[in-house]
Amino acid sequence: MVLYEVAVDAPLATTLTYSQPVERVDPLPTGCCVRVPLGKRLVVGYILGVVHHQNLDEQPFTVKPIAEVLLESPLFPPALIPLYQWIARYYLYPIGKVLRTAIPLTPGSRSSQRVRAKMRSVISPGPLLLSQLSTAVDHGGDAVVDHLQRNYSITLKPAEKKTLQLFLSIFCEHEQHPIDRLLITRQYPGASPRLRRLCELGILEETDEQVIRDPFSRVMETPLRPVQLTREQKAVLETVLPTLATGNFSPFLLHGVTGCGKTEVYLQTVQHALDLGKTALILVPEIALAAQLESHFYARFGAQLAILHSGLSDGQRFDQWQAVRSGKVSVVLGARSAVFAPLENIGVIIVDEEHEPAYKQEDGLRYNARDLAVLRAKMTGCPVILGSATPSVVSYFHSMQDKYTLLTMTTRVKEQALPLVEIVDLTTTKRSRPDLAFSDELIRAVAETLHQGKQSLLFVNRRGFSPFMLCRDCGFILQCQHCHVSLTLHRKNNRLLCHYCGAGQPVHTICPVCHSPRITGMGIGSERVEEEVKQLFPEARVARLDSDTAVKRNYYLKVLQKIQAREIDILIGTQMIAKGLHFPHITLVGVIWADSGLGMPDYKSAERTFALLAQVTGRAGRGEDRGRVIVQTYQPHHYSIVLAQNQDYQAFFTSETAVRRPLGYPPFSRLVNIRFSGLREKQVEEAARQSASFLRQQHQHGQVEILGPSPSPLPKLKNHIRWQLLLKSPSSPLLHALCEALSSEKKRICPSSVTMSIDVDPENMM
DNA sequence: AGCACGCCGACT
DNA sequence: GTCGGCGTGCTC
Numbered sequence: 001m002v003l004y005e006v007a008v009d010a011p012l013a014t015t016l017t018y019s020q021p022v023e024r025v026d027p028l029p030t031g032c033c034v035r036v037p038l039g040k041r042l043v044v045g046y047i048l049g050v051v052h053h054q055n056l057d058e059q060p061f062t063v064k065p066i067a068e069v070l071l072e073s074p075l076f077p078p079a080l081i082p083l084y085q086w087i088a089r090y091y092l093y094p095i096g097k098v099l100r101t102a103i104p105l106t107p108g109s110r111s112s113q114r115v116r117a118k119m120r121s122v123i124s125p126g127p128l129l130l131s132q133l134s135t136a137v138d139h140g141g142d143a144v145v146d147h148l149q150r151n152y153s154i155t156l157k158p159a160e161k162k163t164l165q166l167f168l169s170i171f172c173e174h175e176q177h178p179i180d181r182l183l184i185t186r187q188y189p190g191a192s193p194r195l196r197r198l199c200e201l202g203i204l205e206e207t208d209e210q211v212i213r214d215p216f217s218r219v220m221e222t223p224l225r226p227v228q229l230t231r232e233q234k235a236v237l238e239t240v241l242p243t244l245a246t247g248n249f250s251p252f253l254l255h256g257v258t259g260c261g262k263t264e265v266y267l268q269t270v271q272h273a274l275d276l277g278k279t280a281l282i283l284v285p286e287i288a289l290a291a292q293l294e295s296h297f298y299a300r301f302g303a304q305l306a307i308l309h310s311g312l313s314d315g316q317r318f319d320q321w322q323a324v325r326s327g328k329v330s331v332v333l334g335a336r337s338a339v340f341a342p343l344e345n346i347g348v349i350i351v352d353e354e355h356e357p358a359y360k361q362e363d364g365l366r367y368n369a370r371d372l373a374v375l376r377a378k379m380t381g382c383p384v385i386l387g388s389a390t391p392s393v394v395s396y397f398h399s400m401q402d403k404y405t406l407l408t409m410t411t412r413v414k415e416q417a418l419p420l421v422e423i424v425d426l427t428t429t430k431r432s433r434p435d436l437a438f439s440d441e442l443i444r445a446v447a448e449t450l451h452q453g454k455q456s457l458l459f460v461n462r463r464g465f466s467p468f469m470l471c472r473d474c475g476f477i478l479q480c481q482h483c484h485v486s487l488t489l490h491r492k493n494n495r496l497l498c499h500y501c502g503a504g505q506p507v508h509t510i511c512p513v514c515h516s517p518r519i520t521g522m523g524i525g526s527e528r529v530e531e532e533v534k535q536l537f538p539e540a541r542v543a544r545l546d547s548d549t550a551v552k553r554n555y556y557l558k559v560l561q562k563i564q565a566r567e568i569d570i571l572i573g574t575q576m577i578a579k580g581l582h583f584p585h586i587t588l589v590g591v592i593w594a595d596s597g598l599g600m601p602d603y604k605s606a607e608r609t610f611a612l613l614a615q616v617t618g619r620a621g622r623g624e625d626r627g628r629v630i631v632q633t634y635q636p637h638h639y640s641i642v643l644a645q646n647q648d649y650q651a652f653f654t655s656e657t658a659v660r661r662p663l664g665y666p667p668f669s670r671l672v673n674i675r676f677s678g679l680r681e682k683q684v685e686e687a688a689r690q691s692a693s694f695l696r697q698q699h700q701h702g703q704v705e706i707l708g709p710s711p712s713p714l715p716k717l718k719n720h721i722r723w724q725l726l727l728k729s730p731s732s733p734l735l736h737a738l739c740e741a742l743s744s745e746k747k748r749i750c751p752s753s754v755t756m757s758i759d760v761d762p763e764n765m766m
Numbered sequence: 767a768g769c770a771c772g773c774c775g776a777c778t
Numbered sequence: 779g780t781c782g783g784c785g786t787g788c789t790c
Contacts, residue, residue, distance in 0.1 A: 006790080011767060016790040039789040040769060061790050097767095158777095159782065190783075752785065 002027055003052075003063065007084075007096040008038055008045040013744075015095055017051050017059075021066040030081075031074025034066045042067055046099045048081055075103050075325065076342045083379055087372070090736070092743045092758045093365045101365040102340035104310075105318055122178035123167060123195065126205040128152065137172060141165040154201055163194035167204065173503045181206065187719055229264065232256075232409045236265050239407060241272050243383040244347050251374055253354075253399040254387040256409030257647065258618030259416060262387050263293065266350050267300050269385065270331055274304065278347025278382075279330040283369055285356035287311045287335055288579065293352070294333060301331050308334035308341055336361060336369040339376065349377045353579075354386035354395055355611055360763035368761055370395075389618065389647075390611040393660070396653050397667035419589070419620040419627030421645045425636040426593075436532045437524045442590050442630050443536060449588040450540055450569055454625070456588040458529055458572045459616050461596050463546040464488035465528045466521030469496065469508065473516035478508060484716035489521040491531070492548070501718045529592060530572050537570065545573040578615045584623025589616050594633040594641055601713050602765045603665045606640040610652050613644035664705070666761075670732050672739055673762040674725040675712065678754035681721045685709075687754040688723035691742060694749055695727070698741050704729040713766045726765075 005015045018036050020028075028034070028047055036045045045066075084102060088095040125133055128148065136144045141164050148154040156164065166188055170179050185191045198204040229237070236254065243250040256262045270280040284293055287309045297305050306320045306329040323329045325342040332341040336359055351359075351373045359370040370386065377384035386395055386404070399406035412418075424439045432440055437460075449456045468486035469478040478487045480498035487496040487505075495504045511519045521528075530544045543559045550556040562568045563583050571577065571586075597609050613631065621627020633641055639655040661668050674691065678684045688709035695706050705728040712722035729735040739758055742749070750756045 003790095008790085009767085010789070012789075014790095018790060036790080038768090041767095041789095043767090043789095059790080063790055094767095157781085747787085752787095 002050060004028060004047050004066065005049045005051050006034065006036055006045040006066070007048050007099050008036060009043045009096050009100050010038055011094045012096060013088075013094060015048055016045075017061075017063055018045075019063050019065045021069060024069075028066070028069065029072075029074050030078045031076045032069065033071040033075055035068040035070055036066050037064050044070065044100075045096065046075070046103070048084075048095075049078075073325075075105065075321070076340075077325075077344050079344065079380075080340070080342065083372075083376060086375065086379075087365070087367060089740075091365060091367055091760050092739055098365060101337070101361075101367075103321075104337055104340075105314070105321060121181040122207055123181055123184065123199075124178040124205050124207065125171070126199065126202040128154075128202045129204065133176075136168055137176075141168050144168075148203065154203075156198075157194075159190065160194045160197060163188065163191050164198060164203065166191070167195075167198075170503075173505065178207070229268075230261060230411065230413060232411060233261050233265055236407045236409065237268055239405065240265075240269055240348075240383060240385065244269070244273055244276055244278070247381045249378045249381055250383040251377065251398075251404045252383060252385045252407055253391055253395050253404040254385050254407045254409070255391050255396070255399075255649065256387065256389060256407075257412060257418070258389045258614070259412040259414070259622065260389075260409040261413040262352070262409070263296055266293075266352070266385070266387070267296065269348055269350065270297075271300070273347030274301070274330055276347055278345050279343045280332070280348050280350070281338065281341055281343055281346055281373070281376075282331070282333045282350045283338055283352065283359070283373055284333070284335060285353050285358040286579075288576070297331065297333050304329050305331045305333060306341075308332060308338040310335065310337070339369040339372045346377075346380050346382050348382055349373050349380075349384040351384065351386045353388055355388045355390055355392035355607075357608070357763045360761075362764060366757075366759050366762075368763065371761065390614045390649060393607055393653060393656050394667045396649075397657065416621065417626050418647060419617055419629045421617060421629040421631060423636050423641065423645060424630060424632045426632055426634045427636075436536070437529055437592050437632075438532065438536065439630075439632055442632060445588055445628065445630050446533075446537065446570065446590065449628075450537060452587075453566075454587040455563065455566065455568065455583065455585045456570045456590065457577065457586050457616075457619055458533070458570065458590045458592060459574075459578060460524060460526045460529050460572065460592045461574060462488070462523070462525045463527070463548050463574050464497065464499075464525040465491040465531075467523040467525055468521070469519060470522045471511035471514065471516055472518040472520060474511060474514040476511055476513045478512075478519075482716070482719045483714070485714060488525065490548070491527050500714070524592060526572055526574055533570055533572060540569040541567060542570045542572065543568045545571065545577050547574070547576065550576065578612060578619070581619065582622040583619075586619060587621055587623075587625050587627050589620040589627065589629045591616055591629070591631045591633075594631045595635040595638060598635060598638060598640070600766070603660065603663070604763070604765075606638070606656055606659070609638075610640040610644050610649075610656075613641065614647055614649075617644070617647065664728055664730070669728050669730050670735055671762055672727040672735055673759040673765060674727065674739075674742070675757045675759065676709070676723040676725075676750070676754055677717075677720040677757075679720060680753065683751060683754050684721045684723050687750045687756065688725055690749045691756070692725055694745060695725075695738055695742060699734075699738055703731050703734050704738055 002020045004018050006018050007015050030047055030049050032047050034045050035042050084098050088098045132144050132147050145156055145161055166184060170183055199206050240252060273280045294307060306324050308320055324332055332338055332343055351370050354370050360368045374384050398404045424441050429439055446456050466489040469489055480487055480503060482503060483498050483500045485500055488499055490497050494507055496507055497504045508519055510517050526544055526546045533542050545559055563571060566585055594613060597605050617629050620629050643652040676684050676688045692709045707726040709723050709725040712724045715722055727735055746756055
């Protein structure tokens with residue numbers, strides 16, 4: 001009898017053994033997708049291989065047959081199995097879940113080949129509740145319960161009442177929009193059967209709603225034709241190209257200033273791989289950038305190109321995946337998850353903007369696609385190019401240690417000078433309008449730019465009007481009830497919003513603590529900057545891009561077109577305008593508060609600040625005229641700001657490593673952050689303490705530092721109390737052994753009401 | 767993750 | 779009694 005090793009979609013550390021489906025003789029190929037019985041239910045699984053068992057009878061379990069073959073043809077090449085297994089071990093994540101993440105198709109459903117919209121389940125008031133909605137909002141759920149009893153003789157059980165009450169409160173918080181089902185079940189895990197009954201009774205209604213996909217898909221861009229290469233481009237290609245033919249792992253770090261022509265290097269390298277009959281994989285940090293590179297790659301490789309990112313519909317993704325799998329296409333361009341593309345015979349892997357935090361997946365399997373790209377290149381035996389204008393400190397350190405070959409490009413293609421960067425010290429500079437977010441220098445610069453008929457870009461890192469509400473009498477800062485973070489004032493709809501859980505409430509006019517009416521919005525968000533700009537330059541044509549305005553993809557595209565057409569003079573925006581976009585008539589970039597990230601309790605904050613400043617600086621002067629950048633800051637002498645002025649990466653690297661070395665932070669160590677979260681403070685704290693003492697007991701030779709446990713920097717999020725435990729060690733194996741021990745003892749240490757999640761190589765410590 | 771089972775306190 | 783709210787254990 002043939003037995004199969006199956007990775008099932010359940011949080012199990014090991015694979016399980018299943019037998020041949022009944023009434024089937026042909027063996028099933030490795031990589032095919034099946035449905036298997038697990039306990040009392042059926043789950044999706046992937047066949048990882050055939051098991052050769054001599055004495056099956058001595059096994060402590062009874063082998064069940066595979067219930068159904070969901071997809072006959074293998075979804076991934078067998079060569080990827082060692083990668084999956086490595087990931088499961090390294091990130092301490094169940095193997096079946098690793099495959100589910102790596103293969104972003106939904107073969108579980110009947111029609112995975114049809115194009116389908118991305119859906120989520122939402123709850124809204126049903127017919128019975130709808131007529132009573134105003135009563136419910138004004139007088140609470142009890143009034144509704146009474147009404148249902150009187151008019152329909154419906155009696156709700158206590159748990160159902162509780163569910164209804166919970167629904168009503170969330171519903172009101174979300175301004176009476178339909179509520180994501182998960183918002184309810186996350187706060188009240190037992191809600192599912194109650195919701196079902198409330199829906200049956202017609203009190204609530206459950207519908208599938210289409211999730212609006214990423215708004216950035218098709219940024220217009222004129223594809224570049226192969227051009228005369230610069231000397232630097234030639235030199236880089238001459239180093240890289242020979243490694244494509246050998247089939248050896250060769251990692252490169254390509255450090256090139258913005259505008260140095262990295263894209264052309266990528267294109268020619270990929271072309272070379274194709275000429276050798278091999279394939280190529282290109283990763284970009286986010287879809288907005290994928291769209292930009294997409295046009296270049298499409299112009300060059302046309303039908304040979306596949307695109308893989310989360311903005312695709314299931315159907316599109318399925319088609320792209322199969323095209324790659326079958327060898328119909330040889331070039332894959334995509335975001336994070338494209339690192340799992342089922343390519344074979346890879347000639348080169350390219351990771352653009354390798355320093356970007358977006359390569360780290362922050363939920364579920366917390367992998368870093370940049371690191372996996374390097375690993376995949378190693379397993380495959382091919383070159384990998386990590387490209388960036390501001391390499392991550394860790395990657396640059398590797399190049400200093402000769403683990404990576406460093407390639408440097410220092411001149412811009414069109415010989416453009418880098419923009420002139422001026423730093424404005426907000427602590428000492430006198431301001432004629434101290435009530436505004438603008439220094440006189442910035443006001444003057446915007447006015448001048450406006451006068452010249454050029455465009456300005458103003459960068460703010462927070463959306464909304466004011467990031468917090470302060471009582472001027474007692475100093476109280478309004479916080480979200482579910483999250484312990486300050487509420488942001490949004491002027492547009494005049495509400496206070498939590499940026500972590502999305503809950504909203506009306507603006508308070510009196511302080512809830514001391515009842516003072518002197519409660520005001522403090523701090524600067526993008527809405528406020530927009531308002532001030534309109535006040536300062538009433539004649540200017542102004543637009544704002546942040547995640548509040550860009551939810552509508554059409555709006556985003558319209559703004560981009562208007563900038564292109566020079567119908568906008570001043571663009572205000574958050575992170576999303578820092579990357580990629582290049583418009584020749586933007587000559588001025590203003591950074592409203594450059595050091596805002598430096599206060600974060602995170603060892604990477606200086607690195608991020610430097611990269612961000614370098615990035616926004618790159619937005620200025622992409623045309624004929626030399627750009628100008630004005631950086632407002634309260635920390636004008638901080639090295640990340642001073643050194644960003646001349647884009648002096650090497651000096652930054654030296655300063656940053658000098659800070660990290662004595663503290664033993666990466667690259668001088670590896671980190672693992674262990675997070676505990678749950679609804680009850682006591683339990684979470686206890687689980688964290690138990691885990692810490694278990695680890696300290698396991699490990700006594702002092703090679704691993706165990707820091708904590710302590711409440712997370714964001715100690716409460718979406719009603720969940722959060723604690724964390726940080727492990728730090730120069731020895732990856734030791735660190736790993738400890739995590740494995742903890743992981744296998746997880747159930748004994750950590751009650752099921754507390755979630756423990758292990759974040760290996762954390763990108764974000766919050 | 768689900769799902770069953772079993773325990774315990776708080777009500778009809 | 780028995781309902782609802784946990785905690786625990788298992789899945790080839």
